[in-house]
Amino acid sequence: MTIFTISELRKTFTTGEVAEEILKGIDLTLQQGEITALVGASGSGKSTLLTIAAGLQPASDGKILFNGRNMTDMSQEQIRKIRASDFGFVFQSAHLVPFLTVEEQLTLMLEVSETKLKKEQQKMEIAEILKLIGMEHRKSAYPASLSGGERQRVAIARAIIHKPKILFADEPTASLDSKRSKDVMELIRNLTKTMNITTLMVTHDEEMLSYADHIITMKDGLAE
Template identity: 80%
Template sequence: MTIFAAKEVRKTFTNGEVAEEILKGIDLSLHESEITALVGASGSGKSTLLTIAAGLQPTSDGQIVFNGQNMTDMTSEQIRQIRASEFGFVFQAAHLVPFLTVEEQLLLMLDVAGTKLSKKQQKKEVAELLEQVGMDHRKDAYPASLSGGEKQRVAIARAIIHKPKMLFADEPTASLDSKRSKDVMSLIRDLTKTLRITTLMVTHDEEMLSYADHVIAMKDGLVELLPTKKEGTC
């Protein structure tokens, strides 16, 4: 099932009298329960496409369609509501709130998403997800006492606690060593499948591409579908 589509998306930035077209007519479809990885050299347009897809900046032309809705026709408030309730975000740094415990990080996200669950139900949802990501034993810990891998696990849990339809991951393993990177990507893959999330990920790490269902290469503002090699295959 197609959840997201970019249709002839273009983005031009102007510096003084000089205009540079970063995206040159992108067509892209993303599907439920799949991970799509964006790769390419710096300046190829990966981050620009990711932020446009997430509603963080507008297109210059073309359409962004999410769950059958044309986001390019929406007001900024409508887009903000979609980001809060339907999108989840994971970045290179975990960006955890330093004075909140692990449990409190997730409860805050539920509030931001406008949950209608009771406090008791919220705590139950948080406890179940923390167990799923292997962090239930650290629910009362503060970020300063967590390892890099633990922080990313909490960041992933926070990103999906409100059950978003889409997860945007920008270099989610860039700050981790090889083992922790694989652990985090295994977690993202498992959650994408079990919760039927649509994941769009930017990465420079070729080892992480084996966890993706599709790999899209970006070059000179255009995209190309690359063959994939699944994790664990030769």
């Protein structure tokens, strides 16, 4: 089922009197329960496309439909609410809060995403997601005591604990070695399928493309 559609998306950055068109009319459709990978050279526009799709910056022109709703016509507050409730984010670095345990990281996410779960329900959701990522034995650990792969697993858990409809992943394996990269991608793929999430991922690592259902190559602001 189509959950996200981008039509004729354009983005222009202006520096002084110089205007540079970074995205030149992108069309993109995302299906529920599938991973779409964006690849391309540095400067091809893939990260710009991801951040605009995620509502983190505005487009210059075009249309973004999420669940049939036009995000390009929404206010910043409406987009913020969608990001909090329906979107999840994973980046190259885990960006965990250093003074919070693994369990507390996930509790904080449930609270800011406005799931309105009671404390007991929160604990059940957290226990379930920690079991899914194989980290239930580390729930009381702080980020400093976790390996790079473990930190990224917690970051993924934090991104999906509120059951978002779309997961945006920007170079999620870039800071990991080959084995940990494969472990993280296995996790993202398994969660995408079991939770029926739609995942849009930027990657430069060709080995990670085998985990994607669809591959879109970005070149000079165009999608191929």
